[in-house]
Amino acid sequence: MSKSPSGALLQGFSVERDSGIPIYRQLDASMRRLILDGTLPAGQKLPSTRDLASELGVSRITVKSVYEQLVAEGYATAKTGAGTFVSDGLDFEASPRIRRRRLKIKPPTIEISDRARLIMSSKASMRHGETEPFRPGVPALDQFPVKIWNKYLQDAAINNERRNLSYGEVNGSAALRASIARHLTDARGMQVDPDQIIITSGAQQAFVLIAFVLLNEGDTVWYENPGHIAGRDVMKIMGANIAPVPIDDEGMDLNFAVKTHPRPTLIFTTPSHQQPLGTTMSLVRRLTLLGYAHENNSWIIEDDYDSEFRYKGRPLPALSALDSERRVFYVGTFSKSMFAAMRIGYVVVPPALVETFAKARNLLGQNSSAVVELALSRFMDDGRFVEHIRKMRRIYSTRRDILFDCLTKDCTDVLEPQHTDAGMHMLAWLKNGVDDQAAHLALLEAGIESLPLSAYCVEPLGRSGIVLGFSSANEKRIPKLVKRMSYTLTFIASPQ
Numbered sequence: 001m002s003k004s005p006s007g008a009l010l011q012g013f014s015v016e017r018d019s020g021i022p023i024y025r026q027l028d029a030s031m032r033r034l035i036l037d038g039t040l041p042a043g044q045k046l047p048s049t050r051d052l053a054s055e056l057g058v059s060r061i062t063v064k065s066v067y068e069q070l071v072a073e074g075y076a077t078a079k080t081g082a083g084t085f086v087s088d089g090l091d092f093e094a095s096p097r098i099r100r101r102r103l104k105i106k107p108p109t110i111e112i113s114d115r116a117r118l119i120m121s122s123k124a125s126m127r128h129g130e131t132e133p134f135r136p137g138v139p140a141l142d143q144f145p146v147k148i149w150n151k152y153l154q155d156a157a158i159n160n161e162r163r164n165l166s167y168g169e170v171n172g173s174a175a176l177r178a179s180i181a182r183h184l185t186d187a188r189g190m191q192v193d194p195d196q197i198i199i200t201s202g203a204q205q206a207f208v209l210i211a212f213v214l215l216n217e218g219d220t221v222w223y224e225n226p227g228h229i230a231g232r233d234v235m236k237i238m239g240a241n242i243a244p245v246p247i248d249d250e251g252m253d254l255n256f257a258v259k260t261h262p263r264p265t266l267i268f269t270t271p272s273h274q275q276p277l278g279t280t281m282s283l284v285r286r287l288t289l290l291g292y293a294h295e296n297n298s299w300i301i302e303d304d305y306d307s308e309f310r311y312k313g314r315p316l317p318a319l320s321a322l323d324s325e326r327r328v329f330y331v332g333t334f335s336k337s338m339f340a341a342m343r344i345g346y347v348v349v350p351p352a353l354v355e356t357f358a359k360a361r362n363l364l365g366q367n368s369s370a371v372v373e374l375a376l377s378r379f380m381d382d383g384r385f386v387e388h389i390r391k392m393r394r395i396y397s398t399r400r401d402i403l404f405d406c407l408t409k410d411c412t413d414v415l416e417p418q419h420t421d422a423g424m425h426m427l428a429w430l431k432n433g434v435d436d437q438a439a440h441l442a443l444l445e446a447g448i449e450s451l452p453l454s455a456y457c458v459e460p461l462g463r464s465g466i467v468l469g470f471s472s473a474n475e476k477r478i479p480k481l482v483k484r485m486s487y488t489l490t491f492i493a494s495p496q
C-alpha cells in the first residue's frame with residue numbers, strides 16, 4: 001500500500017452488523033491486523049475519523065475511540081493538525097510473517113515428532129461417512145432398528161441420574177460391563193468377571209491402550225500378514241518392531257514366526273475370521289499359540305471384530321476361552337454388530353493388569369458416554385442385541401450367497417471369489433496379473449468400493465486380490481453391480 005498523504009483508503013474494509021461482534025471490536029481488530037501484517041506500513045497516514053466513519057457508516061466517536069486505543073498502545077501516533085499515523089520504529093522485522101513476505105522466504109517447515117511422522121505414513125482408511133457398495137466392514141445400517149434404539153437412548157437420557165453427569169466410571173459403566181460379560185458367556189464360551197472389562201471407544205482405542213501399556217521401543221509384535229491396518233499402525237507408532245506372520249489354512253504360521261522372530265512381546269491375531277483372508281484358526285493352532293505365549297511370556301490380542309456373524313456350524317469358542325494362564329486380551333466392538341458411530345468397544349484384560357488399564361484409560365480420555373453405555377446395556381439385557389444379530393445373520397448370509405453366485409457367474413474371467421462361512425466380507429483373487437491397487441481405483445471410479453489386499457500387507461503376498469464387503473450391499477443391486485465390476489476389471493486387464 002502506498003503512503004497516501006490523505007490517508008489509507010482501506011478498501012475492502014467493512015463491518016458486519018449481524019455478526020454479533022460489536023462494531024468497535026471489529027474495527028479495532030482489523031486495524032491491528034493491517035498494521036501487524038504490514039499492509040499499513042510504518043508512517044502510513046490513517047484515514048481521518050470523519051472519512052472512515054462515513055465510509056463505513058459508523059459513528060465518528062467509535063472510530064475516534066479505536067484510534068485513541070491504537071495510539072495508547074503504541075500502534076499509531078497522533079500528530080496535532082496532521083492526523084493519525086502508523087507508528088515508526090515498531091519492530092515489524094521481528095514479525096516472521098512480514099519478514100517472510102518482504103524477503104519472499106518460504107515458510108519454515110513444521111517440525112513434528114518422529115511419532116507424528118509415523119502417524120502421517122499410516123495407510124489406514126480415512127474414508128468415513130458415506131460409502132460406496134461393497135466397502136468392507138460396513139453393517140446394513142438401513143436395517144438397524146433406529147426407532148427402538150432411539151427409545152433406549154432417550155430413556156437413558158431422560159432417566160439419567162445426577163451422578164451420570166460427572167465423569168463415567170473409570171472402566172466404563174458397571175451395568176454395561178455386566179451385560180457384556182453375560183453376552184461373552186452365552187456367545188463365546190468365556191467366563192469373564194465384569195471387573196476385567198474395560199469399555200473403550202471402539203476396538204481401535206483398545207489397541208491404543210494395549211500398545212500404550214505393554215510396548216517398549218523395539219519390542220517385537222507378531223502381526224498377521226495380511227492384517228488389520230489400523231491396529232498394526234498403532235503398534236508401529238508405539239515403537240514396536242512389526243514382525244509380519246504369513247497365514248496358512250489353519251491361521252498364523254507359527255513355525256515361521258518362531259523361527260524368524262522368537263519371543264515376541266505381543267501377538268495380534270483375528271482367530272475367528274482372519275482379517276482379511278477369512279480363515280478360521282484351527283483348534284490345534286490355537287492351543288499351540290497359547291502354549292507358546294505362556295512359555296515365552298508373550299501377550300496375545302484376540303481381535304474378535306465380527307465373530308457374531310457365522311453362517312454355518314457352531315463357532316469355535318474364543319481363543320480367550322481356552323486361555324487358562326490369562327495371556328489373552330480379548331477385544332470386541334459394537335461397530336460391526338450395531339453401528340460404528342456408537343464408538344463403543346471393550347477389552348477383557350488379564351486381572352493383574354486391570355488397574356493399569358483403568359489408569360491408562362483415565363489418562364488417555366474416557367472416550368465413551370455414560371448415557372450411551374447405559375442405553376446399550378439395557379438394549380442388550382432386553383434381548384434386543386441378540387435379536388438384531390439374528391436378523392443381520394439372515395440378511396448377510398443371503399447377501400453373501402448372492403454376491404458369491406454373481407461373482408462366479410459373471411466374473412470368472414477376472415476374479416476367483418473365496419467362499420466364506422463367516423463375517424461381513426469375502427476375498428476375491430484377481431486373475432490375469434491385475435494389480436489390486438489399480439483394480440481398487442478403477443472400481444471406485446465405477447462406484448464400487450473394494451479394498452486392495454496389498455493395503456493390508458507389510459510383506460507382499462505374491463498374489464493380488466480385492467476384499468468385498470457384502471453386509472451393506474443391497475441384494476437387489478448386487479447382480480447389476482457385479483456386472484459393472486466384471487466390465488471394469490475386464491477393461492483394466494486388457495484396455496482397448
Ligand SMILES: Cc1ncc(COP(=O)(O)O)c(C=O)c1O
Pocket residue numbers: 137201202203204205228270275303305332333334335340344345
Ligand atoms: C479387524 C478389525 N478390528 C476392529 C475393527 C473395529 O474398529 P472400531 O471398533 O474401532 O470401529 C475393525 C474395523 O474396521 C476391523 O476391521
